[in-house]
Amino acid sequence: MNVTIDRMDCVSCGACWNTCPDLFEQNPCDSLSQITEPFRFCGDRAEGNVPDNLFPCSRDAMELCPVHIITITRDASEKM
Numbered sequence: 001m002n003v004t005i006d007r008m009d010c011v012s013c014g015a016c017w018n019t020c021p022d023l024f025e026q027n028p029c030d031s032l033s034q035i036t037e038p039f040r041f042c043g044d045r046a047e048g049n050v051p052d053n054l055f056p057c058s059r060d061a062m063e064l065c066p067v068h069i070i071t072i073t074r075d076a077s078e079k080m
């Protein structure tokens with residue numbers, strides 16, 4: 001599945017990286033959320049190619065994000 005973060009609207013609340021630390025982390029320079037290195041799509045900090053076993057915590061993070069900037073898709077056309 002594909003996970004994206006609209007990083008420019010992140011408020012650094014920590015909900016995503018506290019809920020799903022395997023996939024989300026805080027960038028030490030700009031303090032915004034980013035995808036952890038192993039799951040980045042082509043090195044993109046804002047987009048991840050994520051195994052299905054991380055779906056439950058990814059979904060929890062998406063639901064907890066106060067500014068609704070985390071998106072999960074099965075493919076490019078399907079938003080979950």
Ligand code: SF4
Binds near residue numbers: 009010013033067070
């Ligand atoms: S939950 Fe949303 S606002 Fe909070 S740190 Fe993660 S991406 Fe940013």
